[in-house]
Amino acid sequence: MDTELARTFLVVAETGSFVKAADRLNISQTTVTARIRSLENQLGQALFERGRHGASLTPQGDRFMPSAMSILQVWERARHDVNVSTEHEHVLSVGGELSLWNPLLLNWLVWMRKNCPEIAVRAEVGDSASLIGKVERGILDIAVVYSPLYHPGLVVEMLEEERLIMVTTDPSGSTAENEHYVYVDWGPEFSSHHDKAFPSLKRSGIFVGMGPMGLSYILSAGGAGYFRERAIRGLLDEGRLFRVPNAPAFPYPSYMVTTETERPQAAIDRGMLGLRRVIRDGMSPWVMPV
Incomplete structure (x- = not known):
């Protein structure tokens, strides 16, 4: 058509x-x-x-x-695909949720360039449902998401057992009051655990739907919030963020989703291997936007 x-x-x-x-x-x-x-x-x-x-x-x-x-x-x-340079043998299409691009998938792109120069990469950002739908329709080879759908024909593999921890820009590590707290929407499961532990903080004056946006905000204006532990480890080491004592950590695993396909499986396998290696070997710190 x-x-x-x-x-x-x-x-x-x-x-x-x-x-x-x-x-x-x-x-x-x-x-x-x-x-x-x-x-x-x-x-x-x-x-x-x-x-x-x-x-x-x-x-x-x-x-x-x-x-x-x-x-x-x-x-x-x-x-x-047809406009990719003849230097590349395959094209790999990968999508990830916004919060997973920094630093996980940025580090993965670097790994792919170093270790798989023969594979061209097409990358995009989206929400979990749309990314998984594109995997099912053959538009994406791999989706990296927090909330996978277990549909027939999908292959789902846990990528890392991430945790969400509360951090603050206050060196004393004190819990922020409502006006200084950024409520990041990490999904319904997080909200349920968070609101039971901190019923007053769910009425925060700032509510954001993306982790990177909330993190950029508190680094610029000060405040506190829950963020992915691995993503902010470098900022904790640098003394730009501080762990809030006694605040509970909440599980937040990520997954990679693919499907059996007629497209070259070797390229998909290499992409998935790269994701595992980046997790295993450790990632560079969260990258501040320019």
Whole structure:
């Protein structure tokens, strides 16, 4: 199927209007209408309800949405694969949750460049569910996540038994008051344990959904919060952060997820080996953004 049909479908769905979609795509409304009609004819289903106030997805259109996204993602992977230098024998596509990129996957990229120069790497960031979905659809070879889904056909391996610990920029190590505490959303299991241990701190004045953002904040403005022990070990050694005495540590293991595939398994095996080696040999400290 023409990828432009899928792209046009997604833009119409996002904007809710054939006119706005035409403006976004820099084509005529007639072309948008023709593309959607062609797509509907190919699928044998109406994808949009047309009305005076725009276009809304039919139930069939809503079901087609994930497939349309997959079509474009597979096409983007194919474009990347065929444009890789002839110096590379394989292309490895890897995705990870944002909090896992610094420093784990940054260190892994360095390991791959040193030890597997024949493998080109395509890397991306996403949430656990979307990354695992891409592994299932063959868009990604490996996903590195905190909360894996155990679907049939997936191969899930624990990567490291990480812990979340409370740290502060205060050398005395005292627990922060609400206005100086950063509540990092590490997921429902963490929230359950945290809120039982610190019921007052769940009403923190600052709530962030990403560990690296919360860490950058307290390093800049001061404060306290829970962060991954391995990621902040260097900052503790440097005296930029201090462990809060008697604060409980919470388990936060990470996993790598892949699947049996017809693509070159050797490249995937090398990528997974690299992840294990980076964990085993130790990582460089958390990298401060420029």
